Amino acid sequence: MGGVPGAGKTTVINKLKEVLKEDVFVVNFGTVMIDIAKERFGITDRDAMRKLSRVKQNELQLAAIDKIVELEKGKRYVIIDTHLAIKTPSGYMPGFPKELLEKVKPEIIVLITARPEEIWERRHLDTSRKRDLESIDDILEHEKINIAYLMAYSAMSGAYALIVRNNNGKLEDAVNRIKSLFYDGEK
Amino acid sequence: MGGVPGAGKTTVINKLKEVLKEDVFVVNFGTVMIDIAKERFGITDRDAMRKLSRVKQNELQLAAIDKIVELEKGKRYVIIDTHLAIKTPSGYMPGFPKELLEKVKPEIIVLITARPEEIWERRHLDTSRKRDLESIDDILEHEKINIAYLMAYSAMSGAYALIVRNNNGKLEDAVNRIKSLFYDGEK
Amino acid sequence: MGGVPGAGKTTVINKLKEVLKEDVFVVNFGTVMIDIAKERFGITDRDAMRKLSRVKQNELQLAAIDKIVELEKGKRYVIIDTHLAIKTPSGYMPGFPKELLEKVKPEIIVLITARPEEIWERRHLDTSRKRDLESIDDILEHEKINIAYLMAYSAMSGAYALIVRNNNGKLEDAVNRIKSLFYDGEK
Numbered sequence: 152m153g154g155v156p157g158a159g160k161t162t163v164i165n166k167l168k169e170v171l172k173e174d175v176f177v178v179n180f181g182t183v184m185i186d187i188a189k190e191r192f193g194i195t196d197r198d199a200m201r202k203l204s205r206v207k208q209n210e211l212q213l214a215a216i217d218k219i220v221e222l223e224k225g226k227r228y229v230i231i232d233t234h235l236a237i238k239t240p241s242g243y244m245p246g247f248p249k250e251l252l253e254k255v256k257p258e259i260i261v262l263i264t265a266r267p268e269e270i271w272e273r274r275h276l277d278t279s280r281k282r283d284l285e286s287i288d289d290i291l292e293h294e295k296i297n298i299a300y301l302m303a304y305s306a307m308s309g310a311y312a313l314i315v316r317n318n319n320g321k322l323e324d325a326v327n328r329i330k331s332l333f334y335d336g337e338k
Numbered sequence: 339m340g341g342v343p344g345a346g347k348t349t350v351i352n353k354l355k356e357v358l359k360e361d362v363f364v365v366n367f368g369t370v371m372i373d374i375a376k377e378r379f380g381i382t383d384r385d386a387m388r389k390l391s392r393v394k395q396n397e398l399q400l401a402a403i404d405k406i407v408e409l410e411k412g413k414r415y416v417i418i419d420t421h422l423a424i425k426t427p428s429g430y431m432p433g434f435p436k437e438l439l440e441k442v443k444p445e446i447i448v449l450i451t452a453r454p455e456e457i458w459e460r461r462h463l464d465t466s467r468k469r470d471l472e473s474i475d476d477i478l479e480h481e482k483i484n485i486a487y488l489m490a491y492s493a494m495s496g497a498y499a500l501i502v503r504n505n506n507g508k509l510e511d512a513v514n515r516i517k518s519l520f521y522d523g524e525k
Numbered sequence: 526m527g528g529v530p531g532a533g534k535t536t537v538i539n540k541l542k543e544v545l546k547e548d549v550f551v552v553n554f555g556t557v558m559i560d561i562a563k564e565r566f567g568i569t570d571r572d573a574m575r576k577l578s579r580v581k582q583n584e585l586q587l588a589a590i591d592k593i594v595e596l597e598k599g600k601r602y603v604i605i606d607t608h609l610a611i612k613t614p615s616g617y618m619p620g621f622p623k624e625l626l627e628k629v630k631p632e633i634i635v636l637i638t639a640r641p642e643e644i645w646e647r648r649h650l651d652t653s654r655k656r657d658l659e660s661i662d663d664i665l666e667h668e669k670i671n672i673a674y675l676m677a678y679s680a681m682s683g684a685y686a687l688i689v690r691n692n693n694g695k696l697e698d699a700v701n702r703i704k705s706l707f708y709d710g711e712k
Contacts, residue, residue, distance in 0.1 A: 489677050
């Protein structure tokens with residue numbers, strides 16, 4: 152599951168945890184990466200991590216994939232909270248590299264999105280995180296890029312690609328949309 | 339060859355059959371899938387098929403690919419009438435999964451498209467098929483998604499990607515555009 | 526590095542050569558292809574090459590990849606001047622087929638772009654090259670397609686995807702943006 156900062160991914164996931172309870176196991180890709188970054192490079196900040204050299208970022212990403220494969224063993228439903236594309240100084244870094252698609256084999260890749268103005272506003276209101284303040288045009292570009300990556304990942308892996316709109320006041324709908332994906336074919 | 343419902347894919351293909359006659363063999367992916375669905379799951383309706391569980395849909399898709407590989411043996415030119423992406427309750431399902439690209443090796447992937455308002459209108463006028471009535475925004479989203487899938491399939495397989503506009507009154511042009519792809523390098 | 530004709534790719538690359546000097550080796554994919562086309566098919570014109578049969582174009586592309594792998598041996602930094610997608614009568618041909626991604630392993634794929642009106646204007650002012658005069662709509666379509674291909678290549682190969690805007694009067698910025706990619710993690 153991915154989405155640009157401010158799309159409301161974390162909020163949606165927290166609601167899903169409340170609803171699905173022990174049936175679902177949530178793992179945050181960035182948190183796994185930063186835990187490894189701490190050990191290996193002494194880094195503590197997410198934004199500092201995004202500014203590491205490409206070689207180091209790739210190393211962290213691969214290590215995180217292996218960690219996740221280990222963590223999800225024996226779990227029934229797993230949600231990976233991540234980004235479809237990470238914006239770095241060298242350009243977009245694919246969030247679901249081939250290795251992840253092959254090792255983790257996601258069944259559905261979900262993109263959480265919202266109206267660009269809403270995303271912009273949410274970022275400005277959120278003072279708890281150190282977020283790059285981008286223009287609405289930048290947000291629109293990132294969205295387009297996310298959709299292109301989403302379809303590429305889906306084409307490469309055969310996973311379903313689901314776009315869920317989390318517009319203001321529609322959180323319930325977004326959560327229900329994703330909830331309906333679980334227990335498919337078991338009812 | 340793919341296109342959203344209402345883009346005029348079937349009309350274009352029927353015209354091509356008239357023009358190219360025995361040089362071309364047309365196979366409808368959905369029809370092959372439904373024939374298998376009848377045998378295996380007792381389903382008769384296309385829309386019912388799209389609502390099957392993901393496991394069953396994937397099974398049908400793989401079985402259809404094998405059937406098509408069998409059918410196209412010895413044929414000179416083959417057109418596969420299909421969708422680039424199938425809209426299901428779990429999100430978009432890739433219409434050209436890796437297995438299809440590797441086994442069928444399409445030379446050109448064609449997306450038939452038209453103005454969204456025209457697609458919308460055609461769907462409303464067509465009462466012969468049970469089609470989901472989507473808004474123009476949904477049609478626009480599906481179009482964007484089709485283009486992203488098209489380029490991903492092309493990048494993965496090396497196939498050419500052709501976008502053909504079948505706007506109202508331009509059927510002849512669309513047919514000629516595709517006709518010109520045949521006999522390439524043989525004249 | 527790719528970009529539609531008129532985006533200013535050649536200008537940006539020439540500036541980079543001035544700035545990076547012997548640290549960078551630039552190879553033009555089209556030039557390598559045409560050299561091979563001359564030998565094999567007696568063709569001298571770039572546009573004539575784009576109108577060759579699909580079989581011949583694919584042959585040239587594969588031969589060019591092998592030549593480039595040979596040329597870049599021992600070089601520190603290599604820029605491949607190419608197109609993300611080549612517009613041919615059979616549709617878009619992927620400029621970075623799987624073979625190129627696997628053999629050349631690009632670290633970053635850069636798309637040079639500019640406002641569509643500027644691209645249109647630059648093409649009309651450039652009388653030195655035989656360029657197809659497309660409408661602004663065609664340029665916009667080609668841009669969208671380039672972005673979709675860019676993300677697909679990035680997803681397939683793990684390469685970073687960078688979009689650089691080379692708007693009128695902003696050449697310096699575009700060059701500096703790309704220059705900053707070099708010597709990453711070595712400072």
